[in-house]
Amino acid sequence: MQRKHAIWLVLGLVLLSYVVPYTLLRDVQAWYGSFLFWTVIGLLVIVLNVVMTRRF
Numbered sequence: 001m002q003r004k005h006a007i008w009l010v011l012g013l014v015l016l017s018y019v020v021p022y023t024l025l026r027d028v029q030a031w032y033g034s035f036l037f038w039t040v041i042g043l044l045v046i047v048l049n050v051v052m053t054r055r056f
Contacts, residue, residue: 006052017041
């Protein structure tokens with residue numbers, strides 16, 4: 001994966017981190033609805049950061 005694509009994916013994941021919990025998960029009353037989503041997104045961002053910086 002090219003660095004440019006990984007940067008765009010990270011930006012897209014950050015945008016999804018704001019949009020999804022306040023739109024699609026709005027009716028989920030349990031705290032773990034958004035928490036699980038943000039945990040998965042956080043892990044994906046960490047993996048993408050490793051991909052982007054592995055050739056430093």
